[in-house]
Amino acid sequence: MPRPSSPILSPERIADAAIALVDAGRPFGVNALARQLGVTPSSLYNHVEGKDAIVELMRGRLAAQAEIVVPSGLEWDAVVEYVVRAQRAMFAAHPRVLPLLVGKPVTDVTVLGYYEALAHALLSAGFADDDVLVIVAVLDAFALGSGLDLSAPPEVWRADPATALGRLVGRGDPGGVRADRAFDLGVDLLLTSLRARLSLDDHVVQA
Template sequence: MPRPSSPILSTDLIADSAIALVDAGKPFGVNALARQLGVTPSSLYNHVEGRDAIVELMRGRLAVQSEIAVPEGLEWDAVVEYVVRSQRAMFAAHPLVLPLLVGKPVTDVTVLGYYEALAEALLSAGFPDDDVLVIVAVLDAFALGSGLDLSAPPEVWHADPASALGRLVSRGEPGRERADRAFDLGVELLLASLRARLATEEAALSNGAATA
């Protein structure tokens, strides 16, 4: 039986090829992806609705490959740390994909799943509804920035050696070591701030109940 003249398309193959195309720094689009796959654009449209749908396939594929699934039974702060660390690792592996992802609404069920787990953990801990979505956005921005930081040059600041910044740079850790330390400190500060905020909220509720 002769082999097919073009690859048998699937959403996973489309997503993987799109990720590889962007990771290589090549222009991304339906036509470019079709050429990469050796098929016609119309063949792609039999599987996806268009460019935005391909981007969302990429988002979901990255989450699946990164195996981001919040374990059950974790305390809220452990859920926060798990999601932030998992996202950072995922984003760091594909920094060129990030601009595509942040420009589109999240609809992939796998990705929405870990955001849902994060929101549920914060709500269950006692954070007010009005705060939770903002906290999720803050954590998201931190993970995105920290992921991109891993693709920064070893020396981020070229400052005058006689300046305060220049002196600190000369004594500081370069590259990945600096990025990892910055990320760990950021996680520590975020969690400390969230714990303090939650304690303040609980104290306010307790005082309100006592005076009622």
């Protein structure tokens, strides 16, 4: 059987090549991706509708590789922590991909699946409908920022040692350790605040 004249494309192969292109800091677009894959742009368009569709393939591929599937039977706060920690790890591994992801609506079924599990857990816990989407957005922003923080330089602040900030920087933990401590504290603060809000809402309803 003769070999195909051009590489066989699949959603996974397209997504992997696109992620590699962006991770390397190279310009991203249909033409650049086609060159990366060794095919013509027209061949690529036979598999994807355009740049937005490629970005969504990337989103789904990252989620699939990260294996973000919320375990069943968790309490709502455990679901929140699971999703935030899993997202942070996924984002931290590919910080250059993030600006592309946040600029497009989420349509990938895998990603929508863990957002659905998060929304369902919050609603089942008793959070008001009007609050749930806002809480999800807050958690999203925290996970995104924490993921990017892991790619920050070891020395984030170069302050005068005579200032309060400079003194704290001089005594503080190095980059990755500081980022992990900040993330853990942030998770604790978010969960404490959400538990307090839920308790307050329960008291209001009972009154």
